Amino acid sequence: IEWYQSYFGERPSARFTAVPGLLNGGCCYGPRCRNAKGQEALYCILGVSKTDSQGQPEFTPDMLGTVVHEFCHSFANPIIDRHEAELAVAGEKMFRHVAERMRAQAYGNAATMLRESLVRACTVRFHQRYGGSEAARRAAQSEVSRGFVWTADLAKLLAEYEARRDKYPTLDSFAPRLAEFFTKYAKDFDKQRNQTEPK
Numbered sequence: 001i002e003w004y005q006s007y008f009g010e011r012p013s014a015r016f017t018a019v020p021g022l023l024n025g026g027c028c029y030g031p032r033c034r035n036a037k038g039q040e041a042l043y044c045i046l047g048v049s050k051t052d053s054q055g056q057p058e059f060t061p062d063m064l065g066t067v068v069h070e071f072c073h074s075f076a077n078p079i080i081d082r083h084e085a086e087l088a089v090a091g092e093k094m095f096r097h098v099a100e101r102m103r104a105q106a107y108g109n110a111a112t113m114l115r116e117s118l119v120r121a122c123t124v125r126f127h128q129r130y131g132g133s134e135a136a137r138r139a140a141q142s143e144v145s146r147g148f149v150w151t152a153d154l155a156k157l158l159a160e161y162e163a164r165r166d167k168y169p170t171l172d173s174f175a176p177r178l179a180e181f182f183t184k185y186a187k188d189f190d191k192q193r194n195q196t197e198p199k
Contacts, residue, residue, distance in 0.1 A: 003126060007162075008075040009170030012050070014040040016071060025176070028066055030073030030119075044070035049182075063140060069123045076118040078140045078170050080111065086179040087114055093186035101147030114182070117118060121154035122171075150185050157181050 001016050014032075021028065032042045044067050050058040080087060091110035095102065102113050120143045128136035136155065143151035149185035161174045166172040 019045045021047045030070035042074040062080040072119040077115045080115045083175045090182040090186035124155040
């Protein structure tokens with residue numbers, strides 16, 4: 001929990017709740033809500049993708065990345081949404097190249113793809129922080145296999161954010177650099193993709 005508050009630089013009083021989604025199948029979600037007093041509750045609804053020999057749900061250590069991912073949505077989604085004007089054109093250009101792959105995963109538009117992109121890159125940086133370079137590499141490669149071929153490059157950019165927290169106290173303050181990244185990637189998408197997709 002401390003990593004989120006430190007990494008994103010906001011929401012120090014938010015309450016984190018993990019919810020076993022016993023009727024969700026393997027689907028997972030990361031919603032958030034605010035009560036009448038302004039207090040925020042952040043959720044990871046974790047679907048059941050594994051069962052034991054008795055058919056009982058299993059939540060295993062290798063699901064940690066999914067938990068991190070879902071909680072990241074409460075932080076990353078608002079950043080993308082607040083900077084929609086700077087990101088929309090690049091997002092639409094990129095989405096056209098990967099629309100089929102994205103829609104197959106229920107990511108039906110460019111805005112959703114951008115939210116997922118930032119979440120996935122932040123999750124890679126979590127793995128870097130707590131698991132090391134190899135864990136981060138595996139996490140990034142997993143995202144490439146899902147069509148998010150820019151994940152490693154975006155995670156590399158986030159390392160710049162981490163190194164310059166004096167200049168960028170929150171990830172939201174780093175948003176102009178995110179916009180530059182997506183604009184550049186969209187401009188020469190095929191060349192960028194060829195450099196990162198597995199051969």
